[in-house]
Amino acid sequence: MKMLQNFLSILVFFLYCLAVQGSNQHERKTYIVYMGELTVATAYAPEDHHHNLLATAIGDQQLARESKIHSYGKSFNGFAARLLPHEAEKLLEEGNVVSVFPNTHNKLHTTRSWNFLGLPLKKHRHSRVEKHMIVGLFDTGISLDSPSFNDSGYGPPPPSWKGKCVTGANFTGCNNKVIGAKFFNLQNSPEPNLSPADDQGHGTHTSSTAAGVPVRDASLEGIGGGTARGGVARARIAMYKVCWGRSGCSDMDLLAAFDEAIADGVNVISVSLGGTPRKFFSDPVAIGAFHAMKRGIITSCSAGNSGPATMTVENVAPWILTVAASNTDRLFTTVVDLGDGHKVEGMSINTFTPERKMYPLINGALASNVTEDGYGNASACDHGSLSKEKVMGKIVYCLGAGSKDYIIKELNGAGTIISASYPLDYSTTTVIPAVYVYSNTAGKTIDLYINSTKDAQAVIQKVKSTRGPAPFVASFSSRGPQSISTNILKPDLTAPGVDILAGYSKLATLSGDPEDNRRNVFNILSGTSMACPHAAGATAYVKSFHPHWSPAAIKSALMTTATPMRIKDITAELGSGSGQINPVKALDPGLLYNISIDSYIAFLCKEGYNSSSIGIITGTKGFDCSDIDPAQGTDGINYPSMHTQIIPNGSISAIFYRSVTNVGLGNSTYKAKVTSPKGLSIKVIPDTLTFSGVNQELSFKVMLKGPPVPKESNLLSASLEWNDSQHNVRSPIVVYKRTL
Ligand SMILES: *[C@@H]1O[C@H](CO)[C@@H](O)[C@H](O)[C@H]1NC(C)=O
Ligand SMILES: *[C@@H]1O[C@H](CO)[C@@H](O)[C@H](O)[C@H]1NC(C)=O
Ligand SMILES: *[C@@H]1O[C@H](CO)[C@@H](O)[C@H](O)[C@H]1NC(C)=O
Ligand SMILES: *[C@@H]1O[C@H](CO)[C@@H](O)[C@H](O)[C@H]1NC(C)=O
Ligand SMILES: *[C@@H]1O[C@H](CO)[C@@H](O)[C@H](O)[C@H]1NC(C)=O
Ligand SMILES: *[C@@H]1O[C@H](CO)[C@@H](O)[C@H](O)[C@H]1NC(C)=O
Numbered sequence: 001m002k003m004l005q006n007f008l009s010i011l012v013f014f015l016y017c018l019a020v021q022g023s024n025q026h027e028r029k030t031y032i033v034y035m036g037e038l039t040v041a042t043a044y045a046p047e048d049h050h051h052n053l054l055a056t057a058i059g060d061q062q063l064a065r066e067s068k069i070h071s072y073g074k075s076f077n078g079f080a081a082r083l084l085p086h087e088a089e090k091l092l093e094e095g096n097v098v099s100v101f102p103n104t105h106n107k108l109h110t111t112r113s114w115n116f117l118g119l120p121l122k123k124h125r126h127s128r129v130e131k132h133m134i135v136g137l138f139d140t141g142i143s144l145d146s147p148s149f150n151d152s153g154y155g156p157p158p159p160s161w162k163g164k165c166v167t168g169a170n171f172t173g174c175n176n177k178v179i180g181a182k183f184f185n186l187q188n189s190p191e192p193n194l195s196p197a198d199d200q201g202h203g204t205h206t207s208s209t210a211a212g213v214p215v216r217d218a219s220l221e222g223i224g225g226g227t228a229r230g231g232v233a234r235a236r237i238a239m240y241k242v243c244w245g246r247s248g249c250s251d252m253d254l255l256a257a258f259d260e261a262i263a264d265g266v267n268v269i270s271v272s273l274g275g276t277p278r279k280f281f282s283d284p285v286a287i288g289a290f291h292a293m294k295r296g297i298i299t300s301c302s303a304g305n306s307g308p309a310t311m312t313v314e315n316v317a318p319w320i321l322t323v324a325a326s327n328t329d330r331l332f333t334t335v336v337d338l339g340d341g342h343k344v345e346g347m348s349i350n351t352f353t354p355e356r357k358m359y360p361l362i363n364g365a366l367a368s369n370v371t372e373d374g375y376g377n378a379s380a381c382d383h384g385s386l387s388k389e390k391v392m393g394k395i396v397y398c399l400g401a402g403s404k405d406y407i408i409k410e411l412n413g414a415g416t417i418i419s420a421s422y423p424l425d426y427s428t429t430t431v432i433p434a435v436y437v438y439s440n441t442a443g444k445t446i447d448l449y450i451n452s453t454k455d456a457q458a459v460i461q462k463v464k465s466t467r468g469p470a471p472f473v474a475s476f477s478s479r480g481p482q483s484i485s486t487n488i489l490k491p492d493l494t495a496p497g498v499d500i501l502a503g504y505s506k507l508a509t510l511s512g513d514p515e516d517n518r519r520n521v522f523n524i525l526s527g528t529s530m531a532c533p534h535a536a537g538a539t540a541y542v543k544s545f546h547p548h549w550s551p552a553a554i555k556s557a558l559m560t561t562a563t564p565m566r567i568k569d570i571t572a573e574l575g576s577g578s579g580q581i582n583p584v585k586a587l588d589p590g591l592l593y594n595i596s597i598d599s600y601i602a603f604l605c606k607e608g609y610n611s612s613s614i615g616i617i618t619g620t621k622g623f624d625c626s627d628i629d630p631a632q633g634t635d636g637i638n639y640p641s642m643h644t645q646i647i648p649n650g651s652i653s654a655i656f657y658r659s660v661t662n663v664g665l666g667n668s669t670y671k672a673k674v675t676s677p678k679g680l681s682i683k684v685i686p687d688t689l690t691f692s693g694v695n696q697e698l699s700f701k702v703m704l705k706g707p708p709v710p711k712e713s714n715l716l717s718a719s720l721e722w723n724d725s726q727h728n729v730r731s732p733i734v735v736y737k738r739t740l
């Protein structure tokens with residue numbers, strides 16, 4: 001009887017819950033309520049505070065408890081909850097709340113590269129310090145099967161380390177190289193490996209790029225052989241899995257990773273993912289990186305893969321190091337032998353070795369499924385447009401870029417040649433023998449050959465590693481100008497992100513296609529995702545020599561010593577920022593553009609944030625934007641590059657106030673050297689800086705003047721270099737004319 005009663009009351013409660021959910025809960029959306037810096041008061045309990053705020057906004061204790069998903073409170077304050085729009089609005093009115101924003105989903109920005117950068121293995125290193133450096137990566141997890149994470153010779157984690165290693169599906173534990181691993185799946189997405197295991201390969205790749213140990217004779221099926229290793233080969237790795245195969249990388253998981261990584265004691269954070277740029281304090285990466293910066297941790301982020309279009313750059317806050325992708329001098333080319341003796345070249349990571357024979361060659365138009373009228377474009381080999389009989393066993397020539405290899409594989413084709421209307425500058429791993437060619441050159445030859453004969457034949461050879469011109473910015477790398485702080489140039493610099501050989505996970509297939517059966521502990525990938533960990537590694541490398549430099553100082557050192565990129569197209573500096581990273585040169589930059597927390601506060605005031613918001617964000621009480629020295633000049637921040645945007649018919653007028661800290665020789669005199677195009681006058685006042693000691697800081701200003709920029713151009717590129725004959729401290733100066 002008692003049991004039945006219990007059962008009934010549970011049933012009633014269950015039905016009640018269903019009713020509540022039915023009426024209300026399903027309309028709720030997930031929001032993040034950001035509440036700035038943690039309160040120092042010892043009695044402060046974030047969870048209770050969050051619950052009280054929620055209960056007030058929702059008007060029901062029980063519902064408030066059910067709606068809360070997660071409380072942040074280790075490194076900053078805030079929580080995630082399921083809310084109705086009016087509840088979100090109500091919370092925004094609360095005194096302690098900076099912002100309330102919907103939880104969105106971000107995307108991943110999918111050996112030799114370090115030697116190319118002038119940081120060979122034998123280079124002078126601070127091993128003793130380097131092995132105390134911890135690089136935290138927010139990614140798809142990690143696979144310890146990769147030899148890049150062999151911990152032989154490593155002692156226990158540095159004493160400062162407070163993180164831990166979570167085990168689970170396909171993840172048995174960490175070692176003394178990978179000292180931490182956690183996963184975040186706050187939305188409870190049904191995923192196959194609820195553990196730090198990497199079932200996409202991406203996180204293993206970025207981790208080994210940032211800090212993998214050297215692995216001799218690393219290669220992908222014999223391709224690209226050489227030593228694969230990370231930038232700071234002796235540093236430790238901590239993985240924070242926030243990206244999932246099904247649900248992507250959610251804002252609330254990203255914030256949870258920042259909350260924990262900062263508290264765990266990582267020294268550098270590498271984030272190879274992003275979403276649409278948002279206002280800084282409604283953007284999880286900007287929020288997390290801000291609190292990391294306050295604690296001396298630099299965050300390196302990928303710029304995005306939406307180039308070459310302008311205004312596509314992501315992760316643009318000034319306290320983030322925004323990294324674009326450039327190439328190395330290595331190129332992967334795949335040769336096609338045609339039946340008439342011609343050889344043409346294209347790009348792809350084609351791991352397949354062909355048989356010693358020719359295969360019938362056909363184009364999409366000739367292989368079209370004529371019975372199916374009007375469905376798809378057969379010349380482009382669209383899905384459903386081709387006939388299985390005509391494709392089987394043949395190599396198919398297809399027009400237009402895109403992954404046609406999957407389609408031809410499905411129809412049992414022997415291979416495909418994809419003719420792209422623009423020259424490709426990176427290679428992708430294909431699921432069957434395949435190659436991308438440029439339609440104007442190789443494509444034309446193949447096209448003519450197919451039309452010239454009844455029995456065209458070809459064979460696609462296995463990919464070869466060759467040398468090519470470098471560095472240039474990859475076509476896919478996102479370009480500026482940015483839309484959030486329009487006078488700060490982004491991306492900041494470039495690092496190798498094209499055809500990078502690094503560790504990979506055997507839980508993923510080489511092409512990412514589940515039906516592909518090739519698995520390997522190495523893979524070749526391209527993307528700003530691959531550039532970002534190179535920069536994170538470089539950051540850790542500089543920090544191992546200069547442990548007390550601020551994040552802004554390290555970033556300045558990397559930017560002012562970068563190698564300016566060859567200007568190939570109109571979007572030059574909008575794609576490359578200060579240029580390609582040079583980690584060794586960054587150890588001795590001469591001068592630093594440093595930024596204190598007070599200057600960030602002045603900058604935020606100038607950007608329109610009010611005193612109360614900034615007070616909560618920074619945890620600095622009792623100041624008023626109108627009391628503090630207003631940030632001066634066009635950008636209001638001591639940034640290592642200078643940028644202004646003008647309206648179409650507007651004349652150029654900008655002023656940049658800067659100060660530099662001497663970290664070179666005690667007594668030194670720097671002279672300003674300006675390079676500027678016609679139509680842009682640049683004055684540096686004073687144009688000589690005389691330092692009498694190390695750590696001395698001197699100020700100057702840079703004034704830009706000029707008539708409206710002529711119709712035919714929208715970008716003026718200039719530069720300022722401070723030179724003491726030992727150091728050359730370079731800043732790009734970029735004027736961009738908006739289209740409206
Ligand atoms: C790790 O490295 C050590 C020393 O180089 C080597 O002896 C050992 O076989 C390696 N372990 C694995 C699993 O590769
Ligand atoms: C481990 O990964 C494999 C391949 O992705 C998967 O089939 C298997 O279910 C996973 N194991 C566990 C315990 O989840
Ligand atoms: C081609 O068209 C026929 C008739 O519409 C259809 O049955 C077949 O599935 C189509 N596709 C292929 C790949 O042959
Ligand atoms: C088919 O696709 C190709 C390549 O994208 C394009 O050049 C061609 O015009 C398309 N044909 C039709 C009929 O749409
Ligand atoms: C070859 O033939 C295809 C149709 O099969 C046609 O679209 C193309 O223009 C021809 N190419 C040349 C170079 O004549
Ligand atoms: C830069 O500024 C920070 C914060 O004000 C300060 O701690 C640091 O010593 C300064 N200098 C360098 C080289 O980082």
Ligand SMILES: *[C@@H]1O[C@H](CO)[C@@H](O)[C@H](O)[C@H]1NC(C)=O
Nearest residue numbers: 092093098609610611612613
């Ligand atoms: C400061 O800005 C926030 C967010 O824009 C706003 O909600 C708040 O009312 C403002 N406070 C004051 C004192 O103006």
Ligand SMILES: *[C@@H]1O[C@H](CO)[C@@H](O)[C@H](O)[C@H]1NC(C)=O
Nearest residue numbers: 647648649650708711739740
């Ligand atoms: C800019 O100036 C030109 C010529 O003086 C004029 O035709 C054009 O409308 C102006 N554009 C804007 C946006 O003011």
Ligand SMILES: *[C@@H]1O[C@H](CO)[C@@H](O)[C@H](O)[C@H]1NC(C)=O
Nearest residue numbers: 665666667668691692693694
């Ligand atoms: C710098 O110059 C001053 C005066 O010329 C001299 O007294 C001092 O020793 C010099 N310091 C260094 C570090 O060279």
Ligand SMILES: *[C@@H]1O[C@H](CO)[C@@H](O)[C@H](O)[C@H]1NC(C)=O
Nearest residue numbers: 673721723724725726727728
């Ligand atoms: C500036 O300094 C570098 C040393 O870093 C030197 O090689 C160069 O000639 C100097 N002068 C100019 C104008 O770049």
